[in-house]
Amino acid sequence: MGWKFAWRNRTPLDGSELQRFRKFAFAKTRPGLTLLTFSMPLLFAVGWARDLAVLGPSARWTLLIRLSLVIALLIVAWLMRSAGSGRRIEVFGILYAFVFGIAIATTSAIEPQRLSLTHVVVMLLIIILLPFAQTRFSAAGVIVAIALPMFGLLWLLDASPGLWVAYLLFFVAGCVVGLTQRAAQMAAAAEIFVHRQRLLERLHHDSLTGTINRDGWQAHAQRMHRAHMHSGDPLSVVFFDLDHFKAVNDEHGHASGDALLQEVSRVMRASLRKHDLLARIGGEEFVALLPDLDAEAAIRVAERIRKAVAAIESPQSVTISAGVTQARPGEELKTVTDRADSALLAAKRRGRDRVERA
Numbered sequence: 072m073g074w075k076f077a078w079r080n081r082t083p084l085d086g087s088e089l090q091r092f093r094k095f096a097f098a099k100t101r102p103g104l105t106l107l108t109f110s111m112p113l114l115f116a117v118g119w120a121r122d123l124a125v126l127g128p129s130a131r132w133t134l135l136i137r138l139s140l141v142i143a144l145l146i147v148a149w150l151m152r153s154a155g156s157g158r159r160i161e162v163f164g165i166l167y168a169f170v171f172g173i174a175i176a177t178t179s180a181i182e183p184q185r186l187s188l189t190h191v192v193v194m195l196l197i198i199i200l201l202p203f204a205q206t207r208f209s210a211a212g213v214i215v216a217i218a219l220p221m222f223g224l225l226w227l228l229d230a231s232p233g234l235w236v237a238y239l240l241f242f243v244a245g246c247v248v249g250l251t252q253r254a255a256q257m258a259a260a261a262e263i264f265v266h267r268q269r270l271l272e273r274l275h276h277d278s279l280t281g282t283i284n285r286d287g288w289q290a291h292a293q294r295m296h297r298a299h300m301h302s303g304d305p306l307s308v309v310f311f312d313l314d315h316f317k318a319v320n321d322e323h324g325h326a327s328g329d330a331l332l333q334e335v336s337r338v339m340r341a342s343l344r345k346h347d348l349l350a351r352i353g354g355e356e357f358v359a360l361l362p363d364l365d366a367e368a369a370i371r372v373a374e375r376i377r378k379a380v381a382a383i384e385s386p387q388s389v390t391i392s393a394g395v396t397q398a399r400p401g402e403e404l405k406t407v408t409d410r411a412d413s414a415l416l417a418a419k420r421r422g423r424d425r426v427e428r429a
């Protein structure tokens with residue numbers, strides 16, 4: 072009930088937010104998960120000292136088995152670490168639980184009298200691993216992956232009904248505690264995520280025009296720029312600056328200037344696509360990041376906006392100048408925006424109400 076309650080009733084997350092939440096929760100738990108998955112196999116190596124103490128010299132040969140288990144687990148841990156995120160890591164997580172279950176079953180098969188203790192180990196394993204399961208799919212997968220080798224072992228060894236009952240009870244107890252812990256952790260993470268989102272939205276928001284502000288631009292534009300540099304798709308930046316805006320304020324008052332800024336941003340937004348990024352980065356300065364558009368296409372967009380701004384019906388007529396540039400391969404975002412800015416300055420120098428390209 073926990074985390075579902077947290078975002079269904081108090082902190083609703085829609086589809087794309089849920090995706091971002093999963094990434095956020097995964098990023099936060101990943102260092103702990105890596106440490107855990109790489110360190111837990113060592114228990115099997117250390118356990119050999121116990122084998123020697125209890126079984127004596129006859130335990131020597133078990134070292135090979137134990138080392139093979141450690142290596143198998145480390146390989147899966149390494150696969151998990153390299154899997155990035157999403158479904159692949161979940162599948163590797165389930166595989167890890169399965170190999171760990173087999174490892175426990177194998178060491179118990181070597182020394183069947185240990186079966187009277189193994190159910191506690193299994194319970195602890197479930198409690199430790201379940202909180203890391205990001206989705207119901209991986210939670211269910213981990214439970215099944217641990218159950219199969221354990222109950223398979225009981226079946227192979229033809230265990231007594233008492234042992235079956237003990238294993239079942241401990242197994243169920245482990246699932247209840249592990250799932251409760253997972254729910255509590257998810258609820259806390261969901262709440263932190265939602266508050267963080269709200270805070271970022273406020274910090275990145277320009278309250279006058281409703282666009283994002285300079286900080287928002289830095290955060291979003293960097294990400295989009297990086298993705299486009301990686302994919303090699305075109306990306307253009309357009310700087311806009313209202314012409315002689317000071318005169319609007321001086322002649323009609325600051326409130327009229329504000330209303331005009333709101334109208335200009337509305338007109339700009341209407342001329343852009345949904346996934347274009349528009350930000351107000353200064354008093355009467357705006358910048359747009361246009362994914363998948365080369366400079367020619369971006370000039371057409373800038374011209375459309377220039378004409379739309381000039382056509383705004385208001386007591387104070389206003390025009391806008393724009394500087395357009397296309398990002399070049401391997402360039403830093405700052406170099407691109409500096410070039411768009413110098414194109415804008417050129418537009419101002421050449422008489423305003425025009426679009427220049429750099």
Ligand SMILES: Nc1nc2c(ncn2[C@@H]2O[C@H](COP(=O)(O)OP(=O)(O)OP(=O)(O)O)[C@@H](O)[C@H]2O)c(=O)[nH]1
Nearest residue numbers: 312313314315316317318320325326328329354355
């Ligand atoms: N109403 C209003 N005015 C603002 C706001 N932010 C900045 N300004 C005004 O915008 C004006 C910008 O003036 P300048 O930088 O001289 O530029 P300009 O008059 O537009 O001239 P050019 O850019 O050279 O064409 C100043 O008068 C600022 O007070 C705001 O939020 N609301």
